[in-house]
Amino acid sequence: xxxxxxxxxxxxxxxxxxxxxxxxxxxxxxxxxxxxxxxxxxxxxxxxxxxxxxxxxxxxxxxxxxxxxxxxxxxxxxxxxxxxxxxxxxxxxxxxxxxxxxxxxxxxxxxxxxxxxxxxxxxxxxxxxxxxxxxxxxxxxxxxxxxxxxxxxxxxxxxxxxxxxxxxxxxxxxxx
Numbered sequence: 001x002x003x004x005x006x007x008x009x010x011x012x013x014x015x016x017x018x019x020x021x022x023x024x025x026x027x028x029x030x031x032x033x034x035x036x037x038x039x040x041x042x043x044x045x046x047x048x049x050x051x052x053x054x055x056x057x058x059x060x061x062x063x064x065x066x067x068x069x070x071x072x073x074x075x076x077x078x079x080x081x082x083x084x085x086x087x088x089x090x091x092x093x094x095x096x097x098x099x100x101x102x103x104x105x106x107x108x109x110x111x112x113x114x115x116x117x118x119x120x121x122x123x124x125x126x127x128x129x130x131x132x133x134x135x136x137x138x139x140x141x142x143x144x145x146x147x148x149x150x151x152x153x154x155x156x157x158x159x160x161x162x163x164x165x166x167x168x169x170x171x172x173x174x175x176x
Contacts, residue, residue: 035059063147
């Protein structure tokens with residue numbers, strides 16, 4: 001089965017400011033579940049200027065305690081890997097993320113893009129598609145997917161609020 005999330009958000013700030021804020025977004029007191037971000041690899045393709053980054057996020061396990069009675073779910077941290085390709089010339093950044101924890105039971109994948117808005121070059125569009133599928137947990141599959149759907153939707157809204165707050169703090173009022 002699986003659950004999905006689709007997001008389309010316009011930030012009324014230039015691309016460079018949005019990307020810089022995104023890359024500094026975590027860890028933050030505004031999001032207690034993301035406890036660390038570590039850049040594992042960063043390199044620039046000299047022929048294209050595209051900057052490739054691979055980062056690992058450490059997140060607190062947010063699965064309710066009642067479900068953590070299942071031994072495989074009883075971990076304190078969840079790890080996510082994010083790869084990004086930043087093309088300043090084309091003014092876009094493509095990202096792909098997936099979960100490194102519980103890979104035998106669940107798959108989480110996200111594909112996201114920040115790009116200059118077609119509506120206004122001083123604005124930035126954020127588009128994200130995410131999917132979580134749970135397998136191998138028997139009757140808990142549906143329960144865990146329902147929890148994942150709620151958590152994903154709340155997480156998306158919270159992530160956008162954090163970005164808006166960071167942008168306003170760092171850049172001032174948005175462009176009209």
